[in-house]
Amino acid sequence: MPHSLRETIAAFRRAPLLVMLSAMAIGLSLFVAGLFGLTAHNLQRALVRIEERVEVVAYLKDSVAQSDVEAARARLRALPEVAAVQYVSKDDALAAAMRDLPDFQDVFRDLDSNPLPASLEVRLRPGFRTSAGVEAVAQRLRAYAFVDDVRFGREWVDKIVSIRRIIAAGVSIIGGAFAAVAAIVIATAVRIAVSARREEISIMRLVGATAGFIQRPFLLEGLITGLLGGGIAAGLTYAAYRIIDQSLYRLEWLPSWWMVAGIAVGAAFGFLSSAVAVRRHLRAV
Amino acid sequence: MIKLNNVSKVYPRSGPALKDVSLHLEKGEFAFLTGHSGAGKSTILRLIQMAERPTSGEVLVSGYSSTRIKAREIPLLRRKLGVIFQDFRLLRDRTVEENVAFALEVTGAKRSAISPRVGRLLAHVGLAPKARALPDELSGGERQRVAVARALVNNPLVLLADEPTGNLDEAATYGIFELFQEINAMGMSVLMATHDMSLLRAYPHYRVIEMAQGSVTNDSAAQLEEHRG
Numbered sequence: 001m002p003h004s005l006r007e008t009i010a011a012f013r014r015a016p017l018l019v020m021l022s023a024m025a026i027g028l029s030l031f032v033a034g035l036f037g038l039t040a041h042n043l044q045r046a047l048v049r050i051e052e053r054v055e056v057v058a059y060l061k062d063s064v065a066q067s068d069v070e071a072a073r074a075r076l077r078a079l080p081e082v083a084a085v086q087y088v089s090k091d092d093a094l095a096a097a098m099r100d101l102p103d104f105q106d107v108f109r110d111l112d113s114n115p116l117p118a119s120l121e122v123r124l125r126p127g128f129r130t131s132a133g134v135e136a137v138a139q140r141l142r143a144y145a146f147v148d149d150v151r152f153g154r155e156w157v158d159k160i161v162s163i164r165r166i167i168a169a170g171v172s173i174i175g176g177a178f179a180a181v182a183a184i185v186i187a188t189a190v191r192i193a194v195s196a197r198r199e200e201i202s203i204m205r206l207v208g209a210t211a212g213f214i215q216r217p218f219l220l221e222g223l224i225t226g227l228l229g230g231g232i233a234a235g236l237t238y239a240a241y242r243i244i245d246q247s248l249y250r251l252e253w254l255p256s257w258w259m260v261a262g263i264a265v266g267a268a269f270g271f272l273s274s275a276v277a278v279r280r281h282l283r284a285v
Numbered sequence: 286m287i288k289l290n291n292v293s294k295v296y297p298r299s300g301p302a303l304k305d306v307s308l309h310l311e312k313g314e315f316a317f318l319t320g321h322s323g324a325g326k327s328t329i330l331r332l333i334q335m336a337e338r339p340t341s342g343e344v345l346v347s348g349y350s351s352t353r354i355k356a357r358e359i360p361l362l363r364r365k366l367g368v369i370f371q372d373f374r375l376l377r378d379r380t381v382e383e384n385v386a387f388a389l390e391v392t393g394a395k396r397s398a399i400s401p402r403v404g405r406l407l408a409h410v411g412l413a414p415k416a417r418a419l420p421d422e423l424s425g426g427e428r429q430r431v432a433v434a435r436a437l438v439n440n441p442l443v444l445l446a447d448e449p450t451g452n453l454d455e456a457a458t459y460g461i462f463e464l465f466q467e468i469n470a471m472g473m474s475v476l477m478a479t480h481d482m483s484l485l486r487a488y489p490h491y492r493v494i495e496m497a498q499g500s501v502t503n504d505s506a507a508q509l510e511e512h513r514g
């Protein structure tokens with residue numbers, strides 16, 4: 001398409017600032033999405049690590065007989081949900097507490113008797129690390145007479161899920177606002193480009209250029225602007241990743257197909273915004 | 286070739302512009318369309334280009350009907366029409382040859398075919414030496430010649446001219462008119478809207494369609510037929 005390409009280059013030359021503004025607006029809205037992607041991706045990874053540690057802990061009564069505990073361990077291990085069952089004796093618990101809480105070592109040492117209960121720590125197989133899986137195992141454990149109390153970390157697994165939802169909502173709002181601004185800037189760019197070429201367009205119509213031919217340079221311009229915006233977003237997201245990774249928190253970079261998808265979304269957005277705007281503004285020429 | 290059957294046109298704001306107009310322009314025919322400003326001449330030319338649709342009645346142009354033509358067919362119809370205006374409508378930032386080539390480029394003509402064709406047409410209208418000039422460097426008559434070359438570039442069936450000599454002095458007016466006669470002699474129809482009475486008097490044997498307030502008040506071709514009948 002030599003004509004459209006020539007016209008598009010001419011349009012970029014005519015109003016480079018406007019093109020950059022459109023590209024920046026698309027870039028910023030996709031950058032917000034990129035930040036969310038980065039957060040969600042790393043949160044997801046953290047979540048998987050946490051899920052690996054999802055376990056159900058049954059605190060045992062002091063009166064329990066060692067043989068009952070062994071029998072229970074064997075039966076629990078046979079369950080499909082269960083990966084491993086670890087017995088932590090009262091002494092083990094005290095040792096772990098003294099190790100984890102060094103400030104309280106003296107307190108523990110001064111105690112007449114060990115206040116910490118023995119426990120069974122049940123780790124789940126990957127497919128069962130869900131609220132339902134955890135609940136099912138907890139139910140089993142509660143059935144034993146020697147089990148005093150059952151604890152599991154479902155609450156804060158749920159909390160992470162809800163944190164992710166809040167971030168997603170925030171991003172939808174901020175990203176949506178930027179996308180709206182981007183669409184408005186693009187529409188303005190198209191309006192200015194159409195009015196700069198008003199005479200040309202009316203002559204094109206006069207001599208029998210098709211609507212598609214007249215629109216093509218504008219659509220190409222939108223597409224290229226969108227690609228630029230996608231590139232800007234990828235660059236900003238990467239910069240944010242490097243800054244956070246080196247100063248605040250170790251992050252993992254996004255899979256490369258996310259980048260490709262993001263730039264494609266930018267291009268599609270630029271193209272569609274132009275298509276809508278150009279149809280509207282050409283009608284007025 | 287061009288036929289208007291009981292065409293009326295009402296503009297939403299300014300009211301009726303054409304009232305029950307019927308006329309027929311045959312292949313190869315030359316006709317003046319005349320009448321005071323506001324009589325409806327330009328409206329008829331716009332209806333023929335299908336830039337406007339009639340409020341009632343039908344406009345037929347080279348097999349296309351205003352009642353049935355699809356939006357995507359209109360560009361194809363326009364390639365069969367050469368249109369010229371009083372204000373030339375040239376692109377000021379393009380040279381003479383680029384202005385003429387533009388009409389070919391935007392209809393998707395092959396690049397190799399464009400330049401020889403543009404050269405031939407500019408020679409035909411007597412502007413070959415000014416091919417590289419910009420419109421602002423030309424006289425009014427020369428600019429109108431560029432517009433004529435552009436109108437002819439797609440080999441149209443008919444030339445529609447809306448007050449083509451309105452901005453020209455007498456010498457340029459006759460120059461352009463002689464160009465029209467040549468074009469007509471090659472077999473192209475010409476429909477020329479004008480209110481230049483001296484021009485009509487100078488060429489009294491051409492058909493004249495007179496309009497007033499949106500109606501055809503006199504058509505010399507129809508009179509001729511009555512005489513024959």
Ligand SMILES: Nc1ncnc2c1ncn2[C@@H]1O[C@H](COP(=O)(O)OP(=O)(O)O)[C@@H](O)[C@H]1O
Pocket residue numbers: 296297298299300301302320321322323324325326327328329
């Ligand atoms: N685009 C338009 N919108 C509204 N009214 C119009 C438009 N074009 C022409 N008219 C009206 O239609 C009538 C005929 O105009 P026109 O065809 O331009 O006459 P002429 O070319 O003979 O001077 C006039 O009253 C004019 O005001």
Ligand SMILES: [Mg+2]
Pocket residue numbers: 323326327328447
């Ligand atoms: Mg007029």
